[in-house]
Amino acid sequence: MGTVKCIRSPKDLEKLREEIKSKRKPSKSSVSVCVSTGCVALDASKVKEAFIAELEKQGLKDQVEIKETGCLGFCEQGPRVTIYPEEICYFKVKPEDAPEIVSKSILEKKVVERLLYKDPATGKGVQKLEDIPFYKYQRRLLLENNAKIDPKNIEDYIALGGYSALAKVLFEMTPEQVVEEVKKSKLRGRGGGGFPTGLKWETTRNAPGEPKYVIVNCDEGDPGAFMDRSLMEGNPHSVLEGLIIGAYAIGANEGFVYVREEYPIAVENISTAIRQAEEYGLLGEDIIGSSLSLRVKVHKGAGAFVSGESSALMTAIEGKVGEPRPKYVHTAVKGLWDKPSLLNNVKTWASIPLIVLKGAEWFRSIGTQGNSGTMIFSLVGKVNNTGLVEVPMGITLRDLIFKIGGGIRDGKKFKAVQIGGPSGGFIPEQHLDIPVDYDELVKVGSMMGSGGMVVMDEDTCMVDVARYFVDFLLEESCGKCIPCREGLRVLSSILSDICAGKGKSEDIQTTEEIAETMREALLCALGRTAANPVLTSLKYFRDEWEQHIIEKRCPANVCKALIDFYINPEKCQACLLCLKECPAGAIQGDKDQVHWIDQEKCIKCGTCYEICNFQAVKKLSGEPIPPPPKGMKPIRKLKGEN
Amino acid sequence: MKKVITLQIDDKEVKAEEGITILEAAQHAGVEIPTLCWYEGLEPYGACRFCSVEIEKRGRAQVVASCCYPAEEGLKVKTRSPKIVKIRKIIIELAATSAGEDVSSKMRALASEYNADLSRFRSKAPLSPTKCILCGLCVRRCIEANWESAIGFIGRGIYRCIALFPEKAGLCSTCSYCRDVCPTGRTCSTFGPRPPFPRVDDVLAGRK
Ligand SMILES: Cc1cc2nc3c(=O)[nH]c(=O)nc-3n(C[C@H](O)[C@H](O)[C@H](O)COP(=O)(O)O)c2cc1C
Ligand code: SF4
Ligand code: SF4
Ligand code: FES
Numbered sequence: 001m002g003t004v005k006c007i008r009s010p011k012d013l014e015k016l017r018e019e020i021k022s023k024r025k026p027s028k029s030s031v032s033v034c035v036s037t038g039c040v041a042l043d044a045s046k047v048k049e050a051f052i053a054e055l056e057k058q059g060l061k062d063q064v065e066i067k068e069t070g071c072l073g074f075c076e077q078g079p080r081v082t083i084y085p086e087e088i089c090y091f092k093v094k095p096e097d098a099p100e101i102v103s104k105s106i107l108e109k110k111v112v113e114r115l116l117y118k119d120p121a122t123g124k125g126v127q128k129l130e131d132i133p134f135y136k137y138q139r140r141l142l143l144e145n146n147a148k149i150d151p152k153n154i155e156d157y158i159a160l161g162g163y164s165a166l167a168k169v170l171f172e173m174t175p176e177q178v179v180e181e182v183k184k185s186k187l188r189g190r191g192g193g194g195f196p197t198g199l200k201w202e203t204t205r206n207a208p209g210e211p212k213y214v215i216v217n218c219d220e221g222d223p224g225a226f227m228d229r230s231l232m233e234g235n236p237h238s239v240l241e242g243l244i245i246g247a248y249a250i251g252a253n254e255g256f257v258y259v260r261e262e263y264p265i266a267v268e269n270i271s272t273a274i275r276q277a278e279e280y281g282l283l284g285e286d287i288i289g290s291s292l293s294l295r296v297k298v299h300k301g302a303g304a305f306v307s308g309e310s311s312a313l314m315t316a317i318e319g320k321v322g323e324p325r326p327k328y329v330h331t332a333v334k335g336l337w338d339k340p341s342l343l344n345n346v347k348t349w350a351s352i353p354l355i356v357l358k359g360a361e362w363f364r365s366i367g368t369q370g371n372s373g374t375m376i377f378s379l380v381g382k383v384n385n386t387g388l389v390e391v392p393m394g395i396t397l398r399d400l401i402f403k404i405g406g407g408i409r410d411g412k413k414f415k416a417v418q419i420g421g422p423s424g425g426f427i428p429e430q431h432l433d434i435p436v437d438y439d440e441l442v443k444v445g446s447m448m449g450s451g452g453m454v455v456m457d458e459d460t461c462m463v464d465v466a467r468y469f470v471d472f473l474l475e476e477s478c479g480k481c482i483p484c485r486e487g488l489r490v491l492s493s494i495l496s497d498i499c500a501g502k503g504k505s506e507d508i509q510t511t512e513e514i515a516e517t518m519r520e521a522l523l524c525a526l527g528r529t530a531a532n533p534v535l536t537s538l539k540y541f542r543d544e545w546e547q548h549i550i551e552k553r554c555p556a557n558v559c560k561a562l563i564d565f566y567i568n569p570e571k572c573q574a575c576l577l578c579l580k581e582c583p584a585g586a587i588q589g590d591k592d593q594v595h596w597i598d599q600e601k602c603i604k605c606g607t608c609y610e611i612c613n614f615q616a617v618k619k620l621s622g623e624p625i626p627p628p629p630k631g632m633k634p635i636r637k638l639k640g641e642n
Numbered sequence: 643m644k645k646v647i648t649l650q651i652d653d654k655e656v657k658a659e660e661g662i663t664i665l666e667a668a669q670h671a672g673v674e675i676p677t678l679c680w681y682e683g684l685e686p687y688g689a690c691r692f693c694s695v696e697i698e699k700r701g702r703a704q705v706v707a708s709c710c711y712p713a714e715e716g717l718k719v720k721t722r723s724p725k726i727v728k729i730r731k732i733i734i735e736l737a738a739t740s741a742g743e744d745v746s747s748k749m750r751a752l753a754s755e756y757n758a759d760l761s762r763f764r765s766k767a768p769l770s771p772t773k774c775i776l777c778g779l780c781v782r783r784c785i786e787a788n789w790e791s792a793i794g795f796i797g798r799g800i801y802r803c804i805a806l807f808p809e810k811a812g813l814c815s816t817c818s819y820c821r822d823v824c825p826t827g828r829t830c831s832t833f834g835p836r837p838p839f840p841r842v843d844d845v846l847a848g849r850k
Pocket of ligand 1: 188189190191192193194195197217218219220221222305306307309310343344345346348349450524525526
């Protein structure tokens with residue numbers, strides 16, 4: 001700890017920053033290990049232990065620092081370890097790799113080739129993060145510091161310039177100027193709606209009523225999304241600094257950080273950050289010696305997806321069941337306990353210090369007109385590279401999926417991408433060149449939402465996947481509104497009938513009628529967007545619906561009731577594998593005899609399809625199954641064998 | 643004195659006190675807007691969406707629930723546009739899904755007014771439909787009558803249902819206000835895979 005601890009003036013802050021920096025030698029080696037949820041799930045803690053043990057063993061404990069840092073987004077390649085100052089990034093590191101990395105990279109300053117990320121295009125190992133294709137096209141404003149900071153150590157954040165935006169705001173700007181700057185930056189809310197942030201701040205500032213509140217929305221109920229979690233885990237002070245600036249701008253003395261209960265590391269790190277900021281005089285009474293006071297509490301939320309909606313979230317903080325309120329009054333005017341409340345998403349808050357320090361002009365220079373700054377997506381599904389990506393607004397979907405995501409897995413064809421979480425619409429190939437921004441996505445029937453992005457390939461059935469999301473929302477809607485609750489119930493039932501081959505010709509029209517009613521008439525955005533997957537599936541893939549309903553076939557070979565498994569006698573090598581593994585005992589045949597499937601017994605579990613080494617098992621849909629061979633038929637050997 | 647504002651409801655100039663809802667303004671002006679979850683004197687709830695109307699504000703059209711939306715100066719409201727009629731038809735058909743065959747006469751009348759087919763989605767209904775449409779009137783009435791809720795919602799999504807909280811039900815024998823407000827004619831409990839509480843029906847019936 002520095003000699004200055006309780007910061008009473010901007011000078012104190014600068015002095016402390018200098019002290020921290022002078023204590024740290026930039027040439028000192030350090031090992032940074034990601035300890036975010038993704039990497040920890042892949043045993044990053046054991047990797048860290050192994051490094052500690054190895055450094056001890058080699059007598060390097062005092063020369064080399066071990067840093068626990070946040071997520072860099074390429075989680076499928078975890079655990080990630082970076083060696084500084086050379087900035088060598090290793091992926092998929094195992095505990096047993098620690099001795100080699102310490103001896104080679106730290107002592108001899110050499111690179112351990114085999115642990116580098118291999119560029120699939122060139123086959124070569126890549127040492128620096130920014131040269132990996134996954135990172136090359138990103139613009140990491142918010143996530144950049146995740147790898148450099150130990151989120152549990154406020155001094156790391158301060159060393160990199162942290163809290164200087166707060167000092168600037170408190171001592172060089174009036175609250176009105178702060179609001180004006182945020183307005184000028186054209187920042188739009190990253191929680192999904194894209195509401196202009198500056199405007200919301202102004203409304204809250206001007207709304208009558210005391211006290212006012214500032215609130216962080218880290219509910220992130222969207223399955224598969226983890227951008228807010230990563231920021232909260234990896235760089236909690238950036239969110240907190242934004243929040244304090246917001247409190248100054250609108251005149252609030254109380255703040256809440258709403259974090260979902262399932263995010264224990266995020267809860268822990270933001271709680272630690274709050275405590276440390278208080279110790280350092282950056283939060284609490286007379287912040288940095290100014291007249292601003294702010295108390296921030298962490299609220300652990302346990303609600304459904306819908307609890308992330310602004311009024312539901314505030315109801316939950318009040319201690320009631322988190323359901324959207326029916327009032328047509330913005331929470332900026334009447335929010336928490338009916339007082340003006342400024343709620344922003346984690347990413348929105350974290351953008352604020354950057355805007356204050358570097359200016360609205362600079363922020364607007366990133367992205368497109370009307371959509372400035374960056375957005376973080378969680379890219380998942382059938383792409384080669386999955387993970388968190390931060391890109392400037394306006395990047396095309398094609399670049400995102402093919403350059404950063406590395407294209408579709410296994411050389412398959414792209415079919416659709418769903419953006420915006422469970423109620424986002426599916427976007428087909430023909431719209432891949434649209435720029436990713438709030439307005440363009442809505443035009444094609446989708447939305448920015450929370451930034452979830454699921455890529456689907458030719459093996460995805462668009463009816464089945466629409467059914468999946470309806471079923472998800474069915475349980476996540478609060479159930480209050482009749483058209484939402486009953487609409488989803490009926491849609492789910494219609495869709496499962498269609499997937500089961502029981503679709504009727506009028507189903508498409510019924511689906512459209514219900515979906516339209518939901519979109520128009522519902523109370524909250526969950527209900528109003530819930531039919532997006534269904535509507536876009538119908539809009540862009542109507543032929544697939546018709547094939548299911550009229551021809552009773554599933555062109556993607558997904559819907560179990562509409563497909564049959566069949567063994568191609570030309571390819572079968574009579575290896576007995578499927579025959580032994582079939583749980584229903586449906587496979588007939590013998591050694592050296594072509595196998596065939598008894599359709600009466602087949603339960604369509606797909607085991608044979610998965611395990612056949614010769615791709616002899618086929619899925620058929622809407623075509624007759626060739627009859628089984630009469631009696632036993634000897635196999636034909638593969639070409640090239642005798 | 644409250645400010646008086648002027649708005650347009652179905653081509654009719656209507657004057658209203660600031661702070662009331664579109665629904666109330668319409669009622670004062672003699673324009674009828676049908677409702678399912680609204681009841682005079684109880685807090686508006688916005689759940690059935692049956693009172694939906696189209697409004698035009700700064701040139702933009704929007705569908706809102708009139709029982710919750712405030713009457714605003716210069717607002718143009720259409721209470722029976724083709725779009726609204728279509729929405730109401732679907733809503734009453736959807737409401738009938740879980741309500742079962744034995745729907746109330748009020749719902750039956752509304753259905754014939756809007757040409758709705760109450761059995762349209764019957765095959766999609768839960769296994770044991772009840773009459774309850776989860777309008778929440780009973781819950782609000784209970785809070786109002788007793789300061790505390792002996793009945794409330796449990797579960798979410800399609801598992802939402804009305805339950806009686808037995809430890810708070812001491813007053814039920816003398817009160818039963820909730821039964822007077824239920825639009826389906828009888829306070830009743832509902833389906834759902836997890837009814838850990840006794841059925842309101844049974845409890846009320848037992849006390850008669
Ligand atoms: C069903 C539903 C879920 C939502 N979930 C979240 C969420 O998890 N995180 C979030 O920041 N916003 C969520 N929102 C958006 C919030 O209502 C609100 O608009 C947002 O937090 C405001 O912050 P922003 O202006 O920074 O975007 C959700 C909205 C709806 C309708
Ligand atoms: S639209 Fe759906 S999720 Fe939203 S308040 Fe109504 S029932 Fe709840
Ligand atoms: S029991 Fe009756 S009053 Fe209560 S929610 Fe159900 S329909 Fe409404
Ligand atoms: S009466 Fe307005 S929503 Fe039910």
